[in-house]
Amino acid sequence: VFAVRCQGDAATRHSAIAAFSNTARSAGDAAPPRVLLLSSKHNASGTNLQCANHVIFVEPPGTNARQSLAVETQAIGRTLRLGQTRQVCVRYFLMKDSIEEVIYENLSRTRQADTSVDTAAPASTAAADDPAASPTAAPAAADADPNADP
Numbered sequence: 663v664f665a666v667r668c669q670g671d672a673a674t675r676h677s678a679i680a681a682f683s684n685t686a687r688s689a690g691d692a693a694p695p696r697v698l699l700l701s702s703k704h705n706a707s708g709t710n711l712q713c714a715n716h717v718i719f720v721e722p723p724g725t726n727a728r729q730s731l732a733v734e735t736q737a738i739g740r741t742l743r744l745g746q747t748r749q750v751c752v753r754y755f756l757m758k759d760s761i762e763e764v765i766y767e768n769l770s771r772t773r774q775a776d777t778s779v780d781t782a783a784p785a786s787t788a789a790a791d792d793p794a795a796s797p798t799a800a801p802a803a804a805d806a807d808p809n810a811d812p
Contacts, residue, residue, distance in 0.1 A: 665697035669704075683713045702737040712743035720755045722762040727772045734769075 668678040682698040698714065702721060717738050724730040741750045756763045 663697055664693065664695045665699055666695040668698055668700035675700075679709060679711070683711070702733050709740050710743055711740040712746045714741045714750075715746070715748040716751045716753070717741055718753045718755065723765045723769055725765060727769055730765075730769055731773060731776070 666678045666681050668675050668682075678698065678700075682695050684694045698711070700709075702719070717740075719734070719737075724733070738750070738752055754766060756766055
């Protein structure tokens with residue numbers, strides 16, 4: 663699989679991203695790289711990667727939960743841009759029974775706590791026959807978590 667590494671000065675990183683993003687090629691041009699390798703710590707912000715639809719984390723998560731979640735959200739957000747037409751798939755590589763697995767589980771709990779929202783409508787405004795007003799109503803398809811296992 664042809665890959666390009668996004669590292670070095672700004673011009674070199676820009677060239678790597680441009681090569682990866684190049685979908686309009688002439689007939690004689692070589693195929694663009696199918697994999698872009700970059701560090702989420704150094705390349706997470708300001709990069710538009712809507713041409714990608716897979717985000718694979720291979721770096722171990724940091725021990726600071728809030729900072730790690732911010733970096734993760736920023737990295738995933740590079741692919742979830744206006745104009746993204748494909749479902750984005752996010753994967754994590756973790757070693758079983760390791761400290762990074764424990765840290766990942768803690769981050770998952772923090773992520774769940776951060777995204778928990780009380781969906782129950784106040785009794786005075788909820789219609790008794792409106793299933794959407796029920797606190798147990800299932801989320802709409804647009805609200806479903808694209809990263810959840812089926």
